[in-house]
Amino acid sequence: MLVETDLLVDHKGKVRLDVEKRFQWTKAISTELAVSFRQTAKTELEATLLYGPAWAWAIGLMVTEEKVGAGAQIRF
Numbered sequence: 001m002l003v004e005t006d007l008l009v010d011h012k013g014k015v016r017l018d019v020e021k022r023f024q025w026t027k028a029i030s031t032e033l034a035v036s037f038r039q040t041a042k043t044e045l046e047a048t049l050l051y052g053p054a055w056a057w058a059i060g061l062m063v064t065e066e067k068v069g070a071g072a073q074i075r076f
Helices: none
Strands: 003-009 015-024 029-038 039-052 056-063 068-074
Touching: none
Parallel strands: none
Antiparallel strands: 003 015, 015 029, 029 039, 039 056, 056 068
């Protein structure tokens, strides 16, 4: 169970915590769930559904509490 976690502290001592988990459903379809915590803003939840038949690219849909989006991911 691999969970990616980033804990950052800026020069003013403000903390930022990002936690992300990826679920691989099939060879080409996956889901990413992310939670971002910042002291100056509310906690943000994000879910992404990706279709990537090749390692180099993927397309997907992203949903948060406030917005919905679509996009492409290119890896190099």
